[in-house]
Structures are given as structure tokens and as C-alpha cells.
Amino acid sequence: MTGKKITVSKTFLALLLSLMTLSMFVPIVNLFAKSLSHPNQVHLLRGYEVLPRGFSLINFEVVLHNPIIVRAVMNSLFITVTGTLLSLLFTTMSAYVLTRKKLVGKTPLMVFLIVIMIFEPGIVPEYMVIKSLGLLDNLWAMVLYRTINVFYLIIMMRFIEEIPDSLLEAAKIDGAGHVKLFTRIVLPLSRIPLLTIGMFYAVARWNEFFKSSIFLSSRDHTVLQVLLRQFIVERDTTAMIDAAELLKNSGIAQLDFGSLKAATIVIAMIPILMLYPIILKYYTKGVMDGGVKE
Template sequence: MLIRRSLGERIFDVANAAGMLLFSFVTIYPLLYVVFASFSDPSRIIQNRGALFYPLGFTLDAYEMVFKNPNILGAFANTLFYVIVGTLLNILLTALGAYALSRRKLMLKNPIMFLIVFTMFFEGGLIPLYLLVQNLSLLDTRWSLIIPTAVSAFNLIIMRTAFQGVPYDLEESAKIDGANDWSVLFRIVLPLSMPVIAVMILFYGVSHWNSWFLATVFLQTRELYPLQLILREILISNDTSSMSVGIASGDQMQIGETIKYATIIVSTAPILFLYPFLQRYFVKGVMIGAVKE
């Protein structure tokens, strides 16, 4: 049956599509600008004062300088350690806490949940956190960026709600067959909750990848710096001289501009490539982990 659409509905559809295209362009264009600028000729990009819709020339000199810089390579390796080890610890501890809190017979479950939710609205602040890390002898170590953020209360609640959606009959039948809580968690609950696990990996992984503030507070050794902290130093201090060694002083300022753009791409691209692999789980994982009664 062909439904005849009114003029108002067609105008709305056109306006809606135009608005979404404009919004998409405004969102994507800054990233495209950085990509185009990173491949552009330094002498031409420094003279450009308008919009950029394609590379002005083409050169990989900026990327060559970035990957030759030992600070960038070391910081990249540090960030991979923080993301991989930190995310694995996050998922493990969050899953253990969520499983315990999703059990029907857990004693004091409501008071414990109240204390967890309380931390989402009220926290001690930076100074007590610093003193805690100092007393645990974690200052200026890689673990200072992993252990203090091992569990997110928000993510714990999402995962707990998802675990509550697993049919209780499966747990009962498994325990009749002799399974304990460890077997129920790792053989039944987690395999049935892979969408929310994928979402948690994305949440925690992106958080670790973008983290820089705690590094400025807890780290003094430059060899432990994450990539985002090195990027922050480059952009704020406007100093790219360490990456342009061997280049004439007159050309350092020109190639320094493209080095900044190339560094942004190098620090952003890995997490952008990860997202499509987890995207299909994202909506489903958030929905099954939505807070519901």
C-alpha cells in the first residue's frame, strides 16, 4: 500500500536530512583538517589562513620526524601498557564486583550499593588521592595510573544490571551440576554478557588512552609518561625542536606545524581503528546494562 506523504512531512524530511548532514560535517571537518594538514607541505600550510579541504602538496616528512622521536615511541609503548594492563584489570575487578552485587542472596547488598553510588556524587578530592597513592608507595610508578582507577562506579552499575538480566535458572541448573560461583561467572554469565563486556572495554580503553591528568600528578620520570602527556607538552609549550633535529633553523618553525598535526593523528588513530570492531556491541551493550528496576 502506497502511503501519500504530505508536503509538510516531505519538507521536514529534507530539513532533517540537511541538518544531520550539516551536523556531521561540523563534527568531522576538524579531524579532516588535521589529517590534511599533517600530509601538507610545511611551507604552504603555514601560509594557509582559510579552510582546508585537501592536502596542500603531499609529504610524509612530519610523520617521519614523529616516529624518529624516542619520546613519542617510548610514550606510545607506555600508553599501550596502560591501556592493555589497565583495561584487563578494570574488566576483571568490575566483573567480580558486579557479579557479587547481582546475586539475590548477597548480605548487605543495598547498603553496599548505596556506598558505591555515593562515590559518584561525593569524593575526597585530589589531595586525599595523592596522599593515598603516596602511602601505597605508588608515586612515580606505572601502577599509579592503573590501580587508583581500577573500578568505575558507573561501569560497575551498568555491568551489575546486565548480569541481573541473565536468567537465574541457568545459575541454579549449573549449581545442581556442581558448579561454584567462579564457574558460573566465567562459563555462564560472562559469555552471555559479551555485548556489555565489549562496551566496558571501549569505555575503559578510551579512558586510559586519553588519560593525562593523573600522569601530571603522579609521575616525575619522563620515561613513564603516556602519549597524551607528551602530546600535551608539544601543543601547549609549542616546542617541536626535539623532533626537527638536523633541519635548518629557518625550516623548523614550518615543519613544526605539520609535526603537531601528525602527532595528533598518531595519538588518535589507534583508538579510532578500535571503535568499528566494538561498534556493533555498543548499542546492545548499553541497553542491556541500562539501569532498570
């Protein structure tokens, strides 16, 4: 048994990838350290230290005891979960239809979709459409907004086209219609692209703030990313005042704006950070299961 040769290029590539990983990992851990540090000791943190100074959950208490923040988190979760499920359903259904060989007008449809993907409508036409539908300041505006991404649709089509025709023909001989073909064959065999595209949809919906700030105007219907931007970028602390005042009455030390900001960012990152290992687990399992053979 011969060992693998370690070349200079492989060593350089490994070092480069390690540095890239550290450049992304260290700032995230530093945010956790700031958010968990005691308010009286957080000023002792220097640079990108990854260990908290002292320990306190005061910053998370301030954020999570505020009903405005909690409501924004729930709104973001609703938009992300519901919107991702709808996007996966309609994207997969559309991809199945567009991969049927006997579909009439397939070429004009694809040209139309590609033109839409390249030449996106402006914010004013989108706003007028949302307004005409009566969805302004309604969470469903962000759920239904861009339900299908044409680029992800094309990716899904490529995967569905890889399903052997013999498998579909055998199911048709057994009396299966399009509904059974889609639910019993196409969906189970498309688990990997569904997980991958679903992750892209979820991340995009969770991180969306620009269109949310335009379509959702009230505090009751705002989302976490909009509040996060107001707090982090615009330094608007009005959403934090009530909870901070309550905690001051309990004799808790004065809060540090930097650590409070770090705690808010951490809360916004946690759902997405939890999503990646779950997706990776099923993604790896699906790859190891093997593919369909003729």
C-alpha cells in the same frame, strides 16, 4: 509494498545530524591534511580544507623518530590495555557478586558505592595514597587508579540481572559453582556490555593527562597525552628538538609548527579511531545473534 514516508521532521532531523557529523568530521580530516602537507606548501591551506597541499611524511618522521615520543606512546598503550583489562575483570566480578540475591549486606554496600560515586576524594588524598603505596612515578599508579567506575559497575549489574534465573539454576543443578557460572554463562552473555564499557574505559585511560602529569614525573614514565599538552597548549618544543635537528642535517625543508602540531594530534587520535570500528563490528554481530529466551 508501501514506501516509507519522508516527513518534514525526518528531513530536518537528517539535515541536523548531517551537519553535526560534518562539524566533527571536517576538523579531523583537516588535521590529517595539515600533517600530510609539504612544509613548503602547508601555508597554502585555508580554513578547513580537507586535501593536503603536496605530500610529505616529514612531520610524522620528526615525531616518531624521537625516543621520548615513542616511549610515551608505549607507556600510554600499556596503561590503556592493562588498565582496561583489569577494569573489565574487576567491574564484571563485582557486578556478579552484587547481583546475588543472597548476598549479605548488599544494601549498605550499594549505598557506600553510590556515596563514593557522588562524593569523589580530592587530589590531595589521592596523591597521599599513591605516595604511601610507593607508586609515584610508576606506570602501575595509572593502571590501578580508579580500576572500577561505579557508574559502569551499575550498568554492568543491570545487564547481569537480565540473565534468566532459570539458566543459572539449571547450571547449579548440573554442579556448577560460582566460578563456572561466572566464566561459562555470565561472561559469554555479557559480551555487549563488556565491549561497550571496555570502550569507555579505554578512551578514558588513553585521554587521561591531568592525573598522569601529577603521578608520573619523569620523562621515562610520561604518557603521550602529557607530552601532547606540553607541545600543543604550552608550545613546549623541547621534546621535538633532537629529531628536528637530525632531519635538518639531511637537507629537509624547515618544519611548520602548525603541521607538526597536527601530526602529533593525529598520532594521539589513531588508536582510538581504530578502536571504534572494531567495537562496532562485534557490537553489531552480538545484537544480531539475539538474546537468551526463557
